[in-house]
Amino acid sequence: MNAFVQYIESYLTSNLTPGAAGNMFWVFVYILLVFVGLSVAVICMNWLERKILAHMQVRLGPMRVGPHGLLQPFADALKLLLKEDIMPAEADSVIFWAAPFIVVLAAFTTFVVVPFGPQHAITDMNIGILFMLGVSSLSVLGIVMAGWASNSHYPLIGALRSSAQMVSYEVAMGLAVVSAILMTSLNATGTGTLSMIGIVEAQKAQGEWFIFKFFPLGLVSFAIFAIAMVAETNRAPFDLAEAESELTAGFHTEYSGFRWSLFFLAEYSAMIAVSSIAVTLWLGGWLRPFPNLLSGPRWDTFFSYFPGATFLALAAICFFNVARMPKHPYFRIQTVGLAGFGGFLAFIGLVLFIPAVSFRVQDIFWFSAKVAAFMYLYIWYRGTFPRYRFDQLMKIGWKVLLPVGLGVLILTAGVALFQQNLWRP
Amino acid sequence: MTDRTTLSPLDLETPDKTFLDSNELVINMGPQHPATHGVLRVILRLDGEKVLGLECVIGYLHRGVEKIGENRTYTMFNPYVDRMDYVAAVSNGLGYCEAVEKLLSIEAPPRAQHVRVILTELNRIASHQLWLGTHALDIGAITPLFYTFRDREEILKIFEKYCGARLTTHSFRIGGLQYETYNGFEKEVKNFLNFFRPKISEYEELLTTNRIWVERTKNVGKISAEDCIALGVTGPVLRASGVKWDLRKAQPYANYKNFDFEIPTGQNGDTYDRYLVRMEEMRQAVRIIEQAVDALPEGPIMAKVPKVMKPPVGEVYHSIEAPKGELGYFIVSDGSTQPYRVRVRPPSFVNLQALDIMCRGQLVADVIAVIGTLDIVLGEVDR
16 A cells, blocks of 8 residues: 555656656546546637627627526536437448547547646657647548548538648648757757657757747748648638538538537547647747746746636636626526635635645646637637638648748758857857 | 520439439538528539539528418508518518509608608618628628627617517508607617718728638629629629619609719629628718708608509509619509509519529539628518
């Protein structure tokens, strides 16, 4: 027993990821944490998307289920789970059954290497970024299978569009990623890394996020990735695959209930996954803002208050809305519920002020905050842009993003070579 | 004239082939489809994403409005016409009332004419707002829909205060108006105009220079002026092709000749031009309403109309410029209390015939854009 406790405790002092440390217990715990955290994130994202979009469109969004519609995602999930499981008679049942699982599997597996902090990843692979890109591309297989197996026109067109789109944007995406990886090799040894944690460490060592590196080259490659990732996840303005007004729902037209919710889950986790890549490669991953400019223990302490303060601010918003709730007895349960939710957030906030906790957790906070900014962008795009047409989408992918990506890659390589070999300050 | 003799999408040579065996794909868009604006069924013949041809199947909303007209007295039929183009019910009512007035050789008093113009132009704005919202929604911009609906609400409130109904207003009577305007009508309309003028710019800000919007609408669904005239297409679609034809100027009815306004026209006849024409029409409607409210005369609102309407034997065709195009009523009287025949020339139905020409050779996504830009209301197409 003692040995087991020691086995568990031994990891807490290590600076490695549980996978790299070979600690199977913590690997298991981390897998659970990532899975649960991701599901919670998708639920939050569901609510936030509806609310934010609603407020951009001068309406309220969900207001009935729970205070300010906070329980709406749960009600929706329950509804989806209780729906009849429909499989079209003409569908190819095995492929139809398997397609959503492949999509979900691809979306979730990528999180094995996502570095939420120097110790907070399930494992640290030396080919991390390749693994992420490779596994996330597998989801196109599921989409094609879904469209094909439905044996129906709209899903077929949706799947064709979506596979063409994802495959072509992967090229531009890959070029952008390569130019970021090139930047990791700017050190004394001249060797770069594909490890997700290594990439962030390289940004830390070089003292600047890759988005600012070789200005504007880093920015351009980031922009290419940021555009390609929206197309890659089939989101507005590139949501042709599920263009509601054209193809009803695209490749998942024939899906309903739980199977449909799997596609939904996969779409949102894929969004989080590609945002994680962008954050890791260009925005310094888990690093707090200005790690070099504002360095020193006092700034460290200052920034370590941010996680707790954020949760306290969220709690304050809750309490502010508790005060604004109608005083009618009909709203009493909702008011109490909202107050309880605020209390819960405030409790988390206070816990995060404990130095030992915040020391271990603040990396996760900064990483999530950066990803959340991307999630907001996704919603913002959706509220602002009309949809591209298929040929225009392809034109952007092949005629704009690809040449620009190639140019940036060559320029980056040239500048890196120059700095590394010909000119040493 | 574009060649329309190619194969109909309905005649596939080998119907037992599955769609996977051939390059051509026949799909059914509608009647239950989010972008067909009601229950329009479009049979598309596709080569990949390219449209080879299409055929519209209509009639899913047929209620026999014209036949009903033969079994109702002239007064009783009045509310039915509101149900054709339900987003521009006021225009429908205006056309019918004026047609019957022509048949009876009576004329509505000036005050009634003015109020008619105000309400009709307000309705034109409301109709164009609905068009803009749904058209943008079809192209994927979801936000303008809510902006236009928010502002359309103000118009509907004025209608509701005036006659009690928001959509199918039945606001006019043969010979004038039933109701005098309510207290503060002029002020409220003016308030609306001041509120609405900046809103047009707000819509334009979202779309007019939006790169994606321009790419999606420029050179999409082009139709030439000759094709428009040959098919009888009217309204903003015709004007966007460069023909300056507006019945308010060409054959002035009500008292449009007293007002000063422009007829916006386009040059290319594409979806973007139609968008610009309609946006400008909203501005012109604001101008007309402003003049009408300022010059609103006092006086009676109803002409002398017989209690039992028995128009002399004869026929009349009267058409007005509805928001969607020329809306005509052909009424034949046999001297009895009921019309012998009522024939409606609905702009939506006629404009819809241009869909095939406009879509051929374009992509599936463009079909949606073109259906949106034609601004059809299925209630009017099917009647």
